[in-house]
Amino acid sequence: MSVTSVDKDFDALTLTLVADFDAPAERVWDLWADPRKLEQWWGPPAYPATVVDHDLTPGGRVFYYMTSPEGDKYHGRWQVTAVEPPKSLEFVDAFANADGTLDERLDPNTVRVELTPDGGGTRMELRASFDSREHMDQLLATGMAEGLEQAVSQADALLQ
Numbered sequence: 363m364s365v366t367s368v369d370k371d372f373d374a375l376t377l378t379l380v381a382d383f384d385a386p387a388e389r390v391w392d393l394w395a396d397p398r399k400l401e402q403w404w405g406p407p408a409y410p411a412t413v414v415d416h417d418l419t420p421g422g423r424v425f426y427y428m429t430s431p432e433g434d435k436y437h438g439r440w441q442v443t444a445v446e447p448p449k450s451l452e453f454v455d456a457f458a459n460a461d462g463t464l465d466e467r468l469d470p471n472t473v474r475v476e477l478t479p480d481g482g483g484t485r486m487e488l489r490a491s492f493d494s495r496e497h498m499d500q501l502l503a504t505g506m507a508e509g510l511e512q513a514v515s516q517a518d519a520l521l522q
Contacts, residue, residue: 365515
């Protein structure tokens with residue numbers, strides 16, 4: 363399994379996932395850059411993702427939904443703020459409505475992804491930052507940490 367740690371830092375208001383892949387950074391980057399590949403791992407196994415819009419450029423957005431086993435759709439949206447292929451990506455991650463507008467019931471969080479060479483492979487560090495402890499607790503209560511770990515764990519199969 364690629365995920366080596368998931369750390370909840372309540373003082374720094376961050377959730378950090380570290381994963382080590384036996385693949386070069388360019389191939390790991392492609393898991394983010396190719397919407398069809400992103401669909402295969404973004405979301406826990408029981409909640410597969412469908413990417414509707416994918417513009418991985420500063421100012422662009424990624425709009426997707428995950429489908430539950432019961433057929434319910436949960437929409438999400440990234441507002442891309444920084445991109446440096448194949449090294450880093452930053453975006454504001456938010457729940458969305460079916461039309462792509464923000465679902466204001468839950469505040470967005472900022473996500474920074476960094477890919478660094480590690481031996482013959484790549485270390486991916488994904489850090490979600492929250493505005494407050496209440497906001498962090500609210501999103502963790504949705505199963506965010508567990509879902510993220512399950513999602514990223516699917517990436518190994520795509521890199522082989």
